[in-house]
Amino acid sequence: METVSSLSVAVRGIAAFLQGRFGATLEPVTVSLLSPEAVRRNAETSDTHILNLFFYRLSPSGFHAGATAEEPNFIRLHALLTPFVGTPEDPHEDIAFRILGLAIRYLSEQPVVPTILPGASSGVASDFREVPAFTEYQLQAVMQSLTMEELNHIWTTQGGETAYRLSAAYEFALVPIEPLARRTPAAPARAAILDLAPYTHAIGANGMVSFGDDAHAVPLAGETAGTPPPAGWLPVILADDDGTLTTQPSVTDDAASLNVAIAGLPGARVQLELAWNRASGGSDTQAQAFDVGAARIDDPDAIVVLPLGTIEAGDAALVRASILDDTDQPLAGQPVSNSISFTVS
Numbered sequence: 001m002e003t004v005s006s007l008s009v010a011v012r013g014i015a016a017f018l019q020g021r022f023g024a025t026l027e028p029v030t031v032s033l034l035s036p037e038a039v040r041r042n043a044e045t046s047d048t049h050i051l052n053l054f055f056y057r058l059s060p061s062g063f064h065a066g067a068t069a070e071e072p073n074f075i076r077l078h079a080l081l082t083p084f085v086g087t088p089e090d091p092h093e094d095i096a097f098r099i100l101g102l103a104i105r106y107l108s109e110q111p112v113v114p115t116i117l118p119g120a121s122s123g124v125a126s127d128f129r130e131v132p133a134f135t136e137y138q139l140q141a142v143m144q145s146l147t148m149e150e151l152n153h154i155w156t157t158q159g160g161e162t163a164y165r166l167s168a169a170y171e172f173a174l175v176p177i178e179p180l181a182r183r184t185p186a187a188p189a190r191a192a193i194l195d196l197a198p199y200t201h202a203i204g205a206n207g208m209v210s211f212g213d214d215a216h217a218v219p220l221a222g223e224t225a226g227t228p229p230p231a232g233w234l235p236v237i238l239a240d241d242d243g244t245l246t247t248q249p250s251v252t253d254d255a256a257s258l259n260v261a262i263a264g265l266p267g268a269r270v271q272l273e274l275a276w277n278r279a280s281g282g283s284d285t286q287a288q289a290f291d292v293g294a295a296r297i298d299d300p301d302a303i304v305v306l307p308l309g310t311i312e313a314g315d316a317a318l319v320r321a322s323i324l325d326d327t328d329q330p331l332a333g334q335p336v337s338n339s340i341s342f343t344v345s
Helices: 006-022 036-043 095-109 148-156
Strands: 029-032 049-060 073-084 140-144 168-177 191-194 216-219 236-241 244-246 257-263 269-277 283-291 303-307 316-323 339-343
Touching (some): 006 049, 006 073, 006 095, 036 049, 073 095, 095 140, 236 316, 257 316, 269 303, 283 303
Antiparallel strands (some): 049 073, 073 168, 140 168, 236 244, 316 339
């Protein structure tokens, strides 16, 4: 079976790391991933000693409770590291302790398994590594302290003639189970509201704390990825709906205009763009330039009157603001403001 999963890749990565470290020792040691009973039978005829990684339990990460079906699901691997003495010539009496001690030392020296997972794709279409956005990760090994009752339960379930052997218990975490269909990540935030004095004003009647005098919108990136914004501020717009500032005003078919509050750099020029999806099926765009009258959105000087033109019930509109340059053209590469939307009733 050629198809692999992130779980199988992780397990093989742990084994490959330990096998590589044992390759530098004088004693020949093979790292296996079988059950203790199967390894016991193999060791009877093996000309090398065996360090077996018996993964006996999987558990959830304890985090990432909000992950969706299209995001990685993280789990923890629990394993017993058990040495099995093979039949090479003149084995040392303490060889099992040597093997186990070396394994513990390797994982103590490098608790983060250096193997970068998941590695290169096998080329099979169902290989999760074919998805371009897979996550590269490493596993951390943490030694565990199991009670004798837990150890006894693990060994007594093996059957056959397998007797208890001294073992080291480890947890390897975290292993992401990668989905084949990945959720498209949200785009980075394009703007933020910066307020240097957010609590200098009393709480209003609505229970909200108003912005301070120095609050303004800040663009975080230009319109093109990786480019800085041309201007260091952004307009913020809200509709004045009978004294209430909102992004979803009530507009009737007999309205001639819409009062819009524009907060930004006083004296700067902005363009309000009104994009219509008409009830009749057509679409059109209107644009008008205004001077910014106030830095704060609740300042009466921030209000401008935006003509709506001829409208009818069912018309839907989206209003956004753009900064204008010295020639009254939208500033190239600059993010636009937040939006106001409404449907004519």
